[in-house]
Amino acid sequence: MNDVKTVTNRLKILYLYKILLEKTDNNHYISMPEIISQLSLYGISAARKALYDDIEALKTYGLDVQQLKGNTSGYYVASREFELPELKLLADAVTSSRFLTEKKSNELLKKIEGLASVHEAKQIHRQVFVSNRAKAMNERIYINVDTIHRAIAEGKKISFKYFDYDLEKKKKYRDGLRVCSPYALSWTDERYYLIAHYEKYTSISNFRVDRMESVKILEEDIVPKPSDFSIAEYMNSSFSMFSGESRDVKLRFDNKLINTVIDRFGKDVSLIPDGNEHFTVHVKVKAEAPFFAWLFQFGSKAKIVEPASLKEKYRIQIEDVLNTL
Missing domain, CATH: 2.30.30 (SH3 type barrels.)
Incomplete structure (x- = not known):
């Protein structure tokens, strides 16, 4: 009989920990009668005084339990390892990641929701709206x-x-x-x-x-x-991760594309003024179709300066496309 009581007492504080994390947050508290009622659902009976001691033990352990006092009283977890904005950020990343299948995305979202209270989990779930994007088909x-x-x-x-x-x-x-x-x-x-x-x-x-x-x-x-x-240099030279030999090229851009060029090649790229409205850069690129496609989107605001052989290759690519129209 004593063994059963000992096990029950040990489980009591664990279930109390679970209840506080699941049911409370900065905007939702739980009263002592509600705690007792929730524990009873797990087959555990507890006296108020013992629960006060258990809450103090959890606070000593590191759980940020705060007490609401006044006309309404209760307890709530004021801070967590992951705050709600962080969980929303993780949920967004999981939802929008194409490398995850729809099934795996849903599984991970459920786990992320489990790190919040049941009330905050609804906010995480409601913001998941990107459902028609192409997702990976490889479950493994x-x-x-x-x-x-x-x-x-x-x-x-x-x-x-x-x-x-x-x-x-x-x-x-x-x-x-x-x-x-x-x-x-x-x-x-x-x-x-x-x-x-x-x-x-x-x-x-x-x-x-x-x-x-x-x-x-x-x-x-x-x-x-x-x-x-250099992994970083290799990544900067790649377009759509096409393999191939990197080449040194000189490119000329309209000044309106400064942000775009820095986003593409990094903040360490040297921007050399070329007149009042343009600048040039020397970069390494894999001069394949994805690079030409990236360059083409800027129309006359971007051009290849050197080498001449690459300019010719670009011109041939454009002519080949025109010939298909």
Whole structure:
């Protein structure tokens, strides 16, 4: 009998902790009679004096329990590890992340809501409105991300299957297993990419994480990252994460595009005045179709100055498009 009473007493403070976190916040309190009623739902009876002592114990433990006094009295949790604005921010990130499937997004949102009181959880849930955006179809992507992170930390190679989708939205696997030395994961254009040394081409390549399957960590150590390889520089030179050789280019922009250029190439890029209305920059880019598409959106306000071969390549790309119209 004493053992049952001891277990009940130990559970009492745990359920009290749960009730305070779930039912209260800065705008909602719970009275002592309500606490007693809530505990009874868990099959626990408690006297007021014992509960006062338990609340003091929780405060000593670190739970920020405050008492409301006056005509109405009660208790509430005044601060938490995650405040409501932070939880809303996390909820927005989960909802808008294309690399998460709809199912996984909903699962994570439920867990985020569980970090707030039941009252604040409604605010988190109400702001989730981005439901028609394209989401990932690979349910195991979050497991892939975790596996890749572990491989990077351990300095080990990974192997995986890589696939594309056909017209029927079915997976079409590329031949053989890919074997790579993972260097970093990048969140670019709302998708996760693996930056790695690819065995087949003995060069740095990118892979969409949501198109990877059966990711396994191998026993073999990675090919060391080149000493002159900079992840930040590599990212700044990439457009839509296309692989390819980076080239030094000189670009000329209208002054109205200063913010756009800094957003694209970073605050360390040197902006050199070119007359009163333009400026030039020297940057490294992967001069492929995505770069040309990015440049084209600015029309006559942006142009390639050097090298001449790249100007010609850009002109040919535009002519090829015109010929299809």
